[in-house]
Amino acid sequence: MLKMMLAAFAAAMPLQSALAQTGAETEAELPGRLDSYFQMTPETLEGYAPEGNELGMTTQLFSFVGREDLTQRLQENAYRRPACSVLREDGLQAVVEAVGDARVVMINEAHDDPYHRWVIARLAEALAPDFTVFAAETFSNEGDVETLVPEASMDIGWYSGEPIYGRQLRTLVDLGYRFAAYEITQEQRLVDPSEGFMASIAEREEAQAVNFIANALEAYPDARILVHVGYAHLSEVGGEDDDDTSRWFAARLRDKTGIDPLTITQTSCNVESGAPIAALTESPLVDGSNLPDTQRQPGWVDLFLGRPPMSFTDGRPDWRYEIGDKPVAVPEDFLAEEGRVIIEARAPGEDLEMIPVERLMLYPGETLPLLLPEGEWVLTAWTEDGAFGDPVTVSAPSAP
Structure with missing residues (x-):
């Protein structure tokens, strides 16, 4: 247990340092800290097998972009404790x-x-x-x-x-x-x-x-x-x-x-x-x-x-469905043929500097759903080069 705690501490410190290093120089192209999310996650999953601090940092960043499924893929026991x-x-x-x-x-x-x-x-x-x-x-x-x-x-x-x-x-x-x-x-x-x-x-x-x-x-x-x-x-x-x-x-x-x-x-x-x-x-x-x-x-x-046990449906955590989030398909215009794309969801009129209610990174060929609370949401999409397409408004249906 002590070794696990120390490893977590080691992984946390570079991330805290990254906070001070990201910001104004990229804001014209990518809002908030999306640039760091791209930089600190792998460009491709093929053959990617990090260890040590890199593994800890990567799995933390995967949670920022809605990809706990990739955390479990890299580390089978990621969500398991005694x-x-x-x-x-x-x-x-x-x-x-x-x-x-x-x-x-x-x-x-x-x-x-x-x-x-x-x-x-x-x-x-x-x-x-x-x-x-x-x-x-x-x-x-x-x-x-x-x-x-x-x-x-x-x-x-x-x-x-x-x-x-x-x-x-x-x-x-x-x-x-x-x-x-x-x-x-x-x-x-x-x-x-x-x-x-x-x-x-x-x-x-x-x-x-x-x-x-x-x-x-x-x-x-x-x-x-x-x-x-x-x-x-x-x-x-x-x-x-x-x-x-x-x-x-x-x-x-x-x-x-x-x-x-x-x-x-x-x-x-x-x-x-x-x-x-x-x-x-x-x-x-x-x-x-x-x-x-x-x-x-x-x-x-x-x-x-x-x-409780961690499980997934369509690549997304089952507990998210249980809290009432509804699966919403990513618009086809936001599915990049090459490179990664990050989709974010905010309330209509909300500034991009506010934390989104949902964020999802997709690799080419992936079609995982967004998980959104009931209501109307504005989606924005981003690649490493900047905005990807125009904002799209979607609705998450109410429970039947």
């Missing part, structure tokens, strides 16, 4: 009951699994209006963070550019949450690479704790806060042998403030085969006590949510 027995089918209700008077609730995600973002949006709904501030690892923490506007804009962060994360942000905005950034800043990066990887982890976790205290706890002294992190940042204990260099964000936050966050992991367990679950969109509360890491580090997290 099987854990179900304690309660109504996992989110169990979480809400466990919150009590906790001021900080911290829940994690795998960066290549948008499903986790759907769950976090549902948790935010369940905690409102008692919780009023949302802090996220993805939020850019450079410049004047006091002006962080709660909106689903492409420039608010890196991971949040993924459409389901965008839908999550829209939910939070509608609920009245205020946003807080706490990620390490460039000015806080002082560790020399020669000091080793664990030193970089320690530097980042310490900065996150310090920034969270300033930008969330002190900025909103009376607020209760929902925190969205990646992977191991919610670990409440140290690493192997309790090495202080690998004490993560949650542990450092508790050490500095005395606040014990309620921590929920979504990245540790799958639902055991054959276990009763309400639906593919319901993460049950599961028993993580038999995982190797908890045997070595008891109490590293408070609650475990098990991920």
Whole structure:
């Protein structure tokens, strides 16, 4: 488990750096960060077999462009974790009951699994209006963070550019949450690479704790806060042998403030085969006590949510159909004969700098469907050279 967490951290850092490197120089040709999505995914799938950090980065980027099916093709066990027995089918209700008077609730995600973002949006709904501030690892923490506007804009962060994360942000905005950034800043990066990887982890976790205290706890002294992190940042204990260099964000936050966050992991367990679950969109509360890491580090997290099985229909995740998204065929004019095309869907009149509700990358010859909420949507298409055809308006039908 520790190796998986470190690999995820290694993959995340180049992506965060890419955020600072993409932007104005390509905006005249490609909106937002589409240029980086093209650059950081393979031009062709034939013979493509990345390993290590490249694999981690690629699978994360595939989720940005609606291609979790390619993630599973590259890494058969991508959405599989150890099987854990179900304690309660109504996992989110169990979480809400466990919150009590906790001021900080911290829940994690795998960066290549948008499903986790759907769950976090549902948790935010369940905690409102008692919780009023949302802090996220993805939020850019450079410049004047006091002006962080709660909106689903492409420039608010890196991971949040993924459409389901965008839908999550829209939910939070509608609920009245205020946003807080706490990620390490460039000015806080002082560790020399020669000091080793664990030193970089320690530097980042310490900065996150310090920034969270300033930008969330002190900025909103009376607020209760929902925190969205990646992977191991919610670990409440140290690493192997309790090495202080690998004490993560949650542990450092508790050490500095005395606040014990309620921590929920979504990245540790799958639902055991054959276990009763309400639906593919319901993460049950599961028993993580038999995982190797908890045997070595008891109490590293408070609650475990098990991920339901991942399956696909027409190349798209089945859970997306279950949340009510409707399959809509990509217009023929948007099917490129050569090279890749990215199709995005937004509400009529919405600016291209807002996170789309759907994004899909197609390779030549592919005809996967778009998955859209009920309503009318404006589709735009892009190749690496820029806009591909004129915008097209489509409708996603209502349920029968």
